[in-house]
Amino acid sequence: MFDTVAIKYNGGSVRMSFFGFRRPDNSIGIRNYLGVISCSVCANELAHRIASNLNGAVAFTHNQGCCQLNQDLLIVSRTLVSLAYNPNLFGMIFVSLGCENIDVDNIVYLAKQTGKPVAQINIWSEGGLTLSISQGVFIGQKMIGDASRIKRVEASLADLMIGLKCGSSDSTSGLISNPSIGIISDKLIERGGTVVFGEVSEFIFAENLISKRGETEEICGDIRNLIVRTKDRINTNDTNYSKDQKALLNHDIGLTTMEERALGFISKCGNQKIKKVYRYGDRVTETGLNLIDFPGREPEALTALAAAGCQLILLTTGTGDPHGFPFVPVLKITANEKTAYRLEDCIDLNISYVTEGLYDLTQSSNLIYNEIISVVNGKMTKSEINRYHSFMGIPTNGLVV
């Protein structure tokens, strides 16, 4: 692939490298943001107010970090630390209120191990909201000045980690968008890159097919366990879930069985074997195809992919999904022509030419590949421009006390 059509589009050269920002751990960012990261729900407002005063800063907020029990606090803190490692961040300001029961000092300590500039603002210590905002803006301005002096350097496809997600799917997703992404996934991995997926609830009805795709028997076991755990979690909260999902299977769009729906979903992962299964909030450590335990809902799913270390997320959509992430571009692709025009300000790439009979899947994947190369080199995606990313999330087991 990447060969025939790519040559036509790029005037004779197929670009196999890109230019990005090298971080202290040698990872390569495709963006150069200052992240204002809220440690708890009580400081979300502060994060947004600091970031909105700074050109080059983005806020990451969520509804966790306070009045929660230990197991949930561990998920939140490991996610926040992993986000600090995301290569798209030049540095971070961690903001908190002062009494939250998440261990903010420990998060900041671990985030400093990235080697990146890290600052901390605490509303109680600063003496209120106004002083916290001004202190955050003051520190942030200096950090962004430093960030702006970094030049992009040439990097290879092996430096890329791409996250996969689908949202608001329809029959074009499983037939065109997802298989096109699958071709890209395979080729990126062949060139040493890394691909990450999750959304476990989407394939729990095809566990026999998915769990055999582990690289080793042990990984196959990990995938089976993940699916069993997910089913248990679901059934504990909703005993009718399986029956309801089966009833919701949309026969009208041509889906006959749950297996078929799950395969359409998983087709975006290509044919590579799964290298490792991770918990929510873990950083991905293996090259190749990786599976993370994250749910389908966008704010939580996109956060998991950013925490994994993805510099870019590919989101396939049928009827239109507007979500972005504060510091990871989310490239939204549809093969539904109506959606591409109706939601023009949300959709980055229209590959509906396939349904019109103008292209096959290799050509649509070439189109996507060319767009990926543009975006990793700096072309802004729609959700970066329209900032559809203010409210993100981290999933927890539940109990808030």
Added chain:
Amino acid sequence: MIKAIVMDEKDNVATALCELSEGSRPVIIGFNYKRGIVVKSNIPFGHKFALCKLPKNTHIIKYGEVIGVSTSFIEAGEYVHVHNVESLRGV
């Protein structure tokens, strides 16, 4: 004009990429181009038809994997859906 797609070389069904009318011979992309299949009924966008004769209790293969099993004899070009396929899984 492309009219239908086969997702994997092992597949025994194709999926319509537009409304196919009875008696038409869609151009197939993906795999199995070579065979001209005449569809035996109207097939809506996103729905499937058989690429070959499928006796009762045959595995229906799409994406190279088993998506269900035929519950009756299916002729090549015939509409494949819930009326003649069921899941191999319980709820």
